Amino acid sequence: GKGNHRHFMLKEMHEHPEAVSNTLRSYLDPTTRAVTPPDLPFDWKDVPRLTITACGTAFYAALIAKYWFEQLARLPVEADIGSEFRYREAPMPAGGVCIAVSQSGETADTLAALRYAKTQGQTILSVVNVPESAMARESSVVMPTLAGPEIAVASTKALTAQLVVLATLAIAAARARGTLSREREAELVAALVEVPSRIAEVLNNDDAIAAVAHRIADARDVLYLGRGVCYPIALEGALKLKELSYIHAEGYPAGEMKHGPIALITEEVPVVVVAPTDSLADKIASNLEQVHARGGKPVLLSDAAGVARLGAKAFAALTMPAVDPFVAPILYAVPVQLLAYHAAVAKGTDVDQPRNLAKSVVVE
Numbered sequence: 001g002k003g004n005h006r007h008f009m010l011k012e013m014h015e016h017p018e019a020v021s022n023t024l025r026s027y028l029d030p031t032t033r034a035v036t037p038p039d040l041p042f043d044w045k046d047v048p049r050l051t052i053t054a055c056g057t058a059f060y061a062a063l064i065a066k067y068w069f070e071q072l073a074r075l076p077v078e079a080d081i082g083s084e085f086r087y088r089e090a091p092m093p094a095g096g097v098c099i100a101v102s103q104s105g106e107t108a109d110t111l112a113a114l115r116y117a118k119t120q121g122q123t124i125l126s127v128v129n130v131p132e133s134a135m136a137r138e139s140s141v142v143m144p145t146l147a148g149p150e151i152a153v154a155s156t157k158a159l160t161a162q163l164v165v166l167a168t169l170a171i172a173a174a175r176a177r178g179t180l181s182r183e184r185e186a187e188l189v190a191a192l193v194e195v196p197s198r199i200a201e202v203l204n205n206d207d208a209i210a211a212v213a214h215r216i217a218d219a220r221d222v223l224y225l226g227r228g229v230c231y232p233i234a235l236e237g238a239l240k241l242k243e244l245s246y247i248h249a250e251g252y253p254a255g256e257m258k259h260g261p262i263a264l265i266t267e268e269v270p271v272v273v274v275a276p277t278d279s280l281a282d283k284i285a286s287n288l289e290q291v292h293a294r295g296g297k298p299v300l301l302s303d304a305a306g307v308a309r310l311g312a313k314a315f316a317a318l319t320m321p322a323v324d325p326f327v328a329p330i331l332y333a334v335p336v337q338l339l340a341y342h343a344a345v346a347k348g349t350d351v352d353q354p355r356n357l358a359k360s361v362v363v364e
């Protein structure tokens with residue numbers, strides 16, 4: 001049941017900390033604080049390319065993982081949407097690895113993409129929340145997420161759990177490839193271990209998130225901007241807002257704004273800026289200033305340092321806990337989901353069962 005919660009989606013967002021800690025527990029040794037990936041039938045040193053395929057929110061996990069594997073393990077990565085990948089006839093190198101990411105493990109397009117990768121001789125890994133699913137059965141290695149059942153059509157805690165699996169796998173790949181110092185690895189693991197408590201802080205700030213949501217709920221269009229590893233969080237925020245509240249929303253890599261979407265900026269359009277303090281903070285700060293200078297309404301999601309710097313130019317601001325930039329996308333997934341949830345509740349839409357959508361898309 002929903003417990004004390006008004007919707008399954010709200011209950012499931014309150015389970016983010018547990019989903020993350022349960023998943024962490026199975027991919028990290030708590031005493032040595034080392035990642036403990038499953039045994040793999042290949043050596044990361046020999047892998048010429050990793051392909052990650054998924055749909056919807058799971059695709060955003062794939063896109064975030066691309067940044068992690070490239071940066072930490074110096075491994076070329078292709079992240080592609082199942083429905084595109086399955087028909088693209090992409091050449092795949094001998095010795096390559098393909099990861100399918102899916103809550104249900106049954107999504108037709110992701111399964112077809114997995115099968116295509118198999119015909120190309122790739123080793124198949126799957127990151128699924130349902131261990132007896134079709135994708136799990138057709139993979140060489142299954143890496144379960146321990147998010148627990150997800151009932152609401154909107155995928156929430158499955159995303160943070162997928163990110164935990166992919167983050168620990170990226171660290172393992174980096175270690176095997178000799179591209180990560182012991183010191184940095186220890187920092188990354190420490191940052192992961194902290195995530196459940198940081199998410200709990202975000203959930204405790206829900207009243208502030210709801211207040212921001214009420215300020216965007218009347219908009220016709222909302223833009224979401226992010227950069228680097230948080231760009232996919234902009235995509236997640238926009239998808240969730242669309243599917244739950246039916247407000248038109250677009251997620252963009254912030255640097256791309258000047259190539260078109262900036263034409264949409266008016267005082268009617270809230271622009272949610274996902275801006276943790278990281279190596280791209282100056283870049284995203286200037287993107288926010290451009291929105292402000294054109295009379296737009298920036299909604300800033302940042303830590304105390306970011307809010308101190310940019311809050312005065314924002315239409316609304318939400319202060320997030322400060323975290324290592326490595327785990328920022330895991331943490332910032334939570335407020336963008338909550339924003340969409342509260343906007344939908346304010347509009348009175350059917351949050352758990354939005355129109356036209358199914359939980360598992362098992363047909364093409």
Ligand code: M6R
Pocket residue numbers: 055056057058101102103104105106107110153154155156239240243357359360361
């Ligand atoms: O079961 P899967 O993770 O493969 O599902 C993928 C998408 O259908 C799913 O994430 C969808 O986009 C959600 N409605 C997003 O909230």
